[in-house]
Amino acid sequence: MILSSAIFFLIGFAIAWVLRTIEIAKQKRNHIGTEGLLESERLIKETLRKESARAFQMKEATEAELGKKIQIAENLIRQMDQDILLLQKSNEETEALLQTTQPELYNLKIKLLEANNTIARLKSQIQQLTNGK
Numbered sequence: 001m002i003l004s005s006a007i008f009f010l011i012g013f014a015i016a017w018v019l020r021t022i023e024i025a026k027q028k029r030n031h032i033g034t035e036g037l038l039e040s041e042r043l044i045k046e047t048l049r050k051e052s053a054r055a056f057q058m059k060e061a062t063e064a065e066l067g068k069k070i071q072i073a074e075n076l077i078r079q080m081d082q083d084i085l086l087l088q089k090s091n092e093e094t095e096a097l098l099q100t101t102q103p104e105l106y107n108l109k110i111k112l113l114e115a116n117n118t119i120a121r122l123k124s125q126i127q128q129l130t131n132g133k
Contacts, residue, residue, distance in 0.1 A: 099106040 095106070098109070
């Protein structure tokens with residue numbers, strides 16, 4: 001009887017040991033899987049952080065480049081405005097000189113400008129009439 005009890009005890013102990021070993025193996029696999037998942041998530045997070053930093057640097061570089069281009073454009077516009085003012089002044093001086101030194105030529109020029117304006121208005125009216133039909 002003691003022998004059969006000892007055999008049952010050993011068989012039960014062996015079965016319990018096998019079940020416990022299987023359970024520990026399952027937990028180890030789950031732990032390894034969880035660690036792998038966490039490492040994967042850390043890598044993804046690090047990759048996204050690097051990409052975000054790179055995108056921010058590109059944005060900053062683009063903004064700096066566009067700022068330089070805007071400054072260049074503003075300088076060009078300022079220079080063009082100054083050139084236009086000088087040209088207008090020169091034209092006014094030329095017109096005044098022409099009017100005082102050669103009034104006949106000045107009057108002909110004014111009549112030519114008026115004639116060109118009249119021709120342009122008439123062409124526009126004709127075009128509107130032909131397009132309106």
